[in-house]
Amino acid sequence: MSDVVQIRITDITPTGEEVLAQQGVPPGTQVRPDINAICANALELLDKTAAPIGVTTGISVQQFGYVFEGEGQNEADTPVGDIYEQAEHLLLFAVTLGVETSSRIDLLFQTNDFALGCMLDAAASVAADKAAAFVEQQFALSLAEGGWDLQSGAALRYSPGYCGWNISGQKKLFEFLAPERIGLTLRASYLMEPLKSVSGVVLAGPREMHEFDPSYPSCATCESYSCRDRIHALFAD
């Protein structure tokens, strides 16, 4: 049975710089006052419209193997495939900002308010990712309370659609997690609705298990390489 996770908007509100960075504005760039004003407006709208919530369930390595296998469309070699078998604790999760934020973004585009529409979309994308990060952090803290060593261990999240884990993996993940109880549904194309949602697995284990050389087949077409930042952050101290 999955657990509902309450998430406060204040836990996941992005900074103005993060919202602008999401739109390609390098950090530290001096932007025009009217753009800063639109960004502030977007963050207000996010605060008004977002209703973040999550759902999680613990899962064994064997059970996750079944989920990860999915529809049999993963790459042959994947980071997740190599990492999960080393995990000591695994947690399936899904988070969403709810439907109202996405509806408001649509409305802004329909009324030609492109700048605010894009800004709110960017803010919502960052906030959804922060909601996933919140679940990841809460999982690590709960393990630590149970005696798990946070110094030598690390809990990182991985999502279908990345790192060779085919997007069709959403199907078995949804079957196991049943996130419909928080209003999340899955289309035949494996697209989640509402749009501003994130799902995946948090894998907790020795820090070293998360370290990998980004030379897998899926790395060749990856545009984010966020793995490099995450791995670097694990070993920064």
Next chain:
Amino acid sequence: MDLLQQIADSVIRGQDKQTTELTAQVIARQESPKDILDKGLIAGMNVVGERFKSHEIFLPDVLLAARAMCAGMDLLKPLLIKDGIPMVGKVVIGSVQGDLHDIGKNLVGIMLKGAGFDVIDLGNDVAPEALVAAAKEHQASVIGMSALLTTTMSVMGKVVDMVGEQGLTGQIRTIVGGAPVTADFANDIGADAYGFDAANAVDRVKDLAGV
């Protein structure tokens, strides 16, 4: 600075109210609607496009400029229609069937309008038949498709095939884009062009439309 240059400047600076006022002034002076479009509004957006491509400005700046251009176009479009002046070209765009991701497609649509195209935006989750039917109905010369999932990009090939099956190859050109889409994929499915980002997509559409 003459009024048309001032219009271009107000578009560049993303000032929609000023663009509206200046456009109204120049219309009142009975300036040629085509000149207002080409030397005022589109001229401004062309500068914006170049500055965006060279990373002097960023997406929010482009969107404010586009909003200013649309504000001017709201006044100008009835006059263009009355004088029978066509837009630069017609493009049908949509996110393919199964896909709901909007932003990239919206950005391309906004920037195409800024470049003077008439854009028929079919929205999200658009069936292949609907894209081709709309292009025929509106006599569009280009179909632009967006997908953000590897599971939906395959629909793009169906659209290209349909264009061929209906004997419209060359008459209707296709361009594809979106995060999982690559130039190799575009070639494999027989698309006429691939846009790696919104600005590049607009340049490719201009090429396809012969502008």
